[in-house]
Amino acid sequence: MQNNHINYVEFPASKLEETKRFFRNVFERDFVDYGTEYSAFKNAGLDGGFFKSEKSSLTYYGSALVVLYSDDLDSLKMKIVEYGGVIVQDTFVFPGGKRFHFIDPSNNEFAVWSDK
Incomplete structure (x- = not known):
């Protein structure tokens, strides 16, 4: 732990089991x-969790955007769609x-970037 550093992030999940399955299969x-009503994850660059909620995290409403990294955007994009995610910005x-x-199965927005 480092003092005054972000060390955990939480996301709402209206479809908790589907969301866990999505992140397990894709990432x-x-x-x-x-x-x-709560499930935690580790070893994602930053630990965090999903809590049962009908709300969602979307930049349209002013939410922060969590950006993941991939060295193969095209393959990851196909996997996201295969497991129930929706590409909202190509x-x-x-x-x-x-x-x-x-967008994940619980309607949370994420981004994926690459330098390749």
Whole structure:
């Protein structure tokens, strides 16, 4: 632990089991359940969890955007769609790389970028 550093992030999940399955299959996350309404993950660059909620995290509403890294955007994009995610902003180029945005099964928005 480092003093005054971000060390945990939590996301709402209206479809907790579907969301866990999605992140397990697409990003190879492991989960530890704490009751029926909370599940934590580790080793994702930053530890965190999903809590049962009908709300969602979308940049349209001012939410922070969590951006993941991949060295193969095209393959990851196909995997996201295969397991129930929705691409909401197709791959675009920016100085230093390229990225796309997707929505998970609980309607949370994430982005994935690559420098390749």
